[in-house]
Amino acid sequence: MSELINNRKHRQKMLKEVIKELHDGRTVDEVKEKFAKVIEGVSASEISAMETQLVKEGLPIEEIQRLCNVHAAVFKGSIEEIHHPEEVPGHPVYTMRQENKAIEEYMDETLNNNLKEFKEDDSKENINNLIQDLNLLWDIDKHYSRKENLIFPYLEKYGITAPPKVMWGVDDDIRALIKEGKLMLTDYRGNKEEVIEKIENMANEIKEMIFKEESILFPMALETLTEDEWIAIYKESDEIGYALIEPETQWELKRINISDTEEKLPEAGHVRFETGFLTPEEISQILNVIPGDMTFIDKNDTVKYFSQGKERIFARTKAVIGRSVQNCHPPASVHIVDKILEDFKSGKKDHEDFWIKMGDLYVLIRYFAVRSKDGEYLGTLEFTQNIAPIKGIEGEKRLLSE
CATH class of the missing domain: 1.10.246 (Serum Albumin; Chain A, Domain 1)
Incomplete structure (x- = not known):
């Protein structure tokens, strides 16, 4: 046996x-x-x-x-008996464990005390204390977002798909409990027992998730992901942010610089971007499906590109490519074009907006200065969109259309 x-x-x-x-x-x-x-x-x-x-x-x-x-x-x-690989301060998993510790301590030492006070007296002060607690605990969204958007994609690459899906579903349940608890307190109607049950359920779910991360997710990720993948996760973590704490130190990477050859290379026929790679056809169709017109002129005021979406507002022909943008406007409005470009090139402005009514259309015309990472002016993007349907939106839509 x-x-x-x-x-x-x-x-x-x-x-x-x-x-x-x-x-x-x-x-x-x-x-x-x-x-x-x-x-x-x-x-x-x-x-x-x-x-x-x-x-x-x-x-x-x-x-x-x-x-x-x-x-x-x-x-x-x-x-609980699984061996955890040694971690160093600054490593993504080390930071996530420190966050879990801070979250648990806050719930045990602050939330529980404030909830106890609320049980004894549902005064305005005690209600506000709990609202403050839930506002602070909403920081957990950053912790979950790093897990979902940085760790899960790498696990899925190795065929580990079910645990991330399950965990993400529970994360969303916890987010909903925090929101519902805050709404009940903000619009408190004397339903003390219901509020207490909601907050206690939330705290229990958070602690259960901490256990799952510490005992299942983190060991599995440490066992599966490569050093390069952890480096990539570390470098993108700041963009999402952290829950309750900040990393106590930078991670002393064994490999500070990752050369282009060490990163995932695009297949032949793809255009590489900092955040991925696309084929020329994918790029063209993505730009064309955006609901609006886009036109780009370079730093020499020459028209280089325009999109061909279904919702085009102003006529464009291919003959415009290579033409000076000043020659594409009536003489009476050229001075406005020149002023916009002058402000963009000097750095005085980064964008300019106009809006006009054209029959049933309400047209928003936006101009954006396009700059290099070093701030050098590369050109101007014009984006035109009919915003009448957007202005007409009311309420919420959470279900798929039939």
Whole structure:
């Protein structure tokens, strides 16, 4: 029997049965007792493989998500014994663990005390204290966003797809709980018990997510991602921001400079950008599908490009390419064009807007100075759009159109 238990395929099968039996209504204690020996020593990567296989077999992500807290409790004893690779201050995972520590401490030391005060007296002051707590805890969105937009894409590259989908769903649930709690407090109507339940549920979900990250996600990511990938994550983290704390130090990278040959290269026929690469056809069609007209003139005031979208407002022909922009306007308005370009070239302005009514159209005409990273003037982009449909938008739309 021990040979079977140590057999990875057998254990994978039994772990899948744990989730399925829980789904069918078995209690956590029943499952724990039956599979205590099977789950001993289980690794984070095996849990990942299990969830991926369940999804492949047709179990909806929502079902795994619904059972997420339950199966985390089942595996908790064994997962806590997983060896975590050594981390250094500044490493993305080190910073995320410091954030988790700060979040947990804030909930234990501040939120819990303020909630206790609210339970005893739902005064305006105590309500405001809880609103302040939820505003601060919304910072957790930055923590989740770095996880979802920096770590998950790399895991998916290695075929690890189910755990990120499940975790992202729970992240969104937590975001919703924070928003709902704040709304209930802002529009407080004496429903004290409902507010308390909402906030306690939120705090519990946050702590469960911290456990899942620390015991499942981080070990799995550290085991899977390469040093170059962690460097890329580190370099992009500042753009999203951090929750409650800032990294206490910079990460001392072993490889400070990554040459172009070390980064992922585009396939032949692609144009490379700082944030990806596209084929010329993709570039053209992306520009054409944008709802508005775009025209670009270079630093010498020569027309070099215009888009050909379906919603074109002003006529353009290919004969305009290579023409001086001053010659494309009536003499009476050339002085306005010259003034805009003069301000852009001198650095006095970076954009200029005009809006006019043309029958049923309400046309917004925007001019933007295009500059290099060093601030050198490269040209001007004109963007024209009918904003009448946008001005008519009211309320919210959260469902797909039929």
